[in-house]
Amino acid sequence: MTSNWRAQIRRFLTAQTISLLGSSLVQYAIVWHITLTTSSGAMMTLSTLCGFLPQIAISLFAGVWVDRYNRKKLIMASDGLIAVSTLILAILFTAGYRKVWLLFAVLLIRSAGTGIQTPAVQAMVPEIVPKDGLMKVNGAVSTLTSLTTLIAPALSGLILTVANLEATLLIDVTTAAVGIAITGTLHLPAGTKAGAEQSSIADIRQGFQYLKKDGFVRRLLLFQVVMLFLISPSAFLTPLMVSRTFGAEVWRLTVSETVFSAGAVAGGLLIALWGGFRNRMRTTLAAGLAYGVLMLGLGLAPSFGLYLAFNCLIGITMPCYNAPIIASLQERVPPRMQGRVFGFMQIVTASALPLGMVLFGPLADAVSVQILLILCGVIASLTALASLLLKMLEPR
Template sequence: MSNNDNEWKRKIILFLTAQTISLFGSSLVQYAIIWHITLTTTSGVMMTISTVCGFLPQIVISLFAGVWIDRYNRKKMIMLADGMIASVTLIMAVLFLTGYQSIWLLFILLLIRSAGTGIQIPAYNAVIPQIVPKDKLMKVNGVNSSISSLMMFLSPAASGAILSITTIEATFFIDVITAVIGISIMLTIAVPSHANMTSRHKSNLLDIKQGFVYLKDHTLLKRLLLFLFVIMILISPAAFLTPLMVSRSFGGEVWRLTASEMTFSAGAIAGGIVIATWGGFRNRMHTTILACAFYGLLMVGLGVAPEFVMYLLFNFLIGITMPCFNAPITVLLQEKVESSMHGRIFSLVQVSNSCALPLGMVLFGPLGDIVRVESILIFAGIMVVACALYALFSKRFIAE
């Protein structure tokens, strides 16, 4: 093994380790906040406000974040976002310990954490191709997907266990500690500067406009972003309405809802391993389109499942398709987009996803009180398959 092989592997192992530790602490706090608001208010309005606080700042900040990520040192941007989130979380922990425990303080915390995430995630995706050779991007993104899914799998149980034996303030401090560890590891990683860094004296709005112009001039990227937006809207019932379906059709026991969440996360872990090992087809879009078609068929499966065990099986298989859908797109963007534009393009993807899922819930959520969720899943699943077939046979989304 050459020194170059050893060097990039050392860097990516340290990078993924740092981000995994930080992500785990953040996930613990995210679940702790949601459960604390749920248990102390039992209010649908409060839960709606908390959801808005979790999405809206990401949409607003991501456009500017893309410019900053392309303009400044990306490693430092990740550390800055992580440090900002940890600092505000520490302040919130102190306020709660001193008796200031208003729910509105948690909304402020959610707003700031969401803004930090809007910076951290695009920067994270932009740093990986600076460290990893192009022919290893699929493997690394697959491993990264499995790690993220594992955190999703473990975080709810870990957060619940912590809250059952201690207070929410303790969870806040855990997040601060994991952030400090993650930032400390990041300090040891040398990340090369990306080429053609934008002049720091340019207007933010001008750089944002350049990002849209770049997207407009690259037809494949424009179509891909539209494809993602439509698919995210269509899969929103599977993401948000399945707990409602489970409670209505199979029973409202907590263990059923827990099993539903855990089977999806377990499937996503397996899917990350599959795509990391297999690597997908040579054409990235073929892998994404195939995963998209399977996702649609499995949504139909969720809608027609006669027994809860069958539902869990389909849910597990849907989890497998997610990394096989997402990882090739991420790699395609990392490969095809110029390094100097990675931040802005990944930020536009972040904005698209952050808008699509809530929009999907606006469309399908109220419908769930009029018709059976199963019918919504079947309809949306068929539409997902139709979109996959269109993308395949139209040739407009195929990138060599």
């Protein structure tokens, strides 16, 4: 651990935030361009799959690479891959070759790059930050991510009103270059790396063997699958509820997303300043319990104003739920295994929410969204409460 770790982590988070902002701008711009030019639900479904499937497919191998190779260089390489694909798209669009399949191809590449970058970033943080600072740093990460999520849609829309898609793409190339340059200035201690003498398949098998041995990590991943599956209606179906119940005006959808993001920023600041309970998992379980109760509130809200209040509070719970999970894995899992464990976590995250929508999406056309929110909120609350009382996530 370097003595100037605070300066190092500030530089690292600055680089990641700049890169994330550019990526978010392009992600919104591409999806909106597909929406406006095709007006096709099938095309929107395809764009969603292009955003999720590559992350799931590559995460197992990405985890091996994170454990095997230099994490800083891996982050820079994945950022560079995303930037180069975006630059090629900008050049082709400028030259008049504006085929929609190019957008899907770039979404696939960007998703694969994210699938490599995310576990690399999560595994690199404990190389910089001492254990007693991990919770607050992860809270800061959550704050910066939520702040980016808050401003990116408005900023992307503003750019698209005064410029074209190509200009937005070039902004992402620029922010990626800045992020790579800043990351390249970091000076990190040599970490413990897994040996490269065996195949990637053998390394993946070793990762599963670690899960079999570490009951805490295994139970945590299972809990995450269940909770993310249950909260999927609140993550994806609330716009449908708002339009059906309170009115189909665009401003209502915008305000709903904005108050959630604002709540997430506040929640990130809360966990960064407070640090959570001494027992990490009690913070996560308390936040999960609160999330379930608040989902119940969303389903029962009699007015749009009360709905917004519950939605903002849900935003606050999210960093309090996520940050302790990441910090616990960073503290507990050996450095040589962290890439694979965070790869498993990314598979869970990238698959549980869409799987929930496979069930709850069609159900939303047969019953009201409110019923789904109430039902899933009750089950999520009981799941978190039972896990807390039975100490299912206590390290043993």
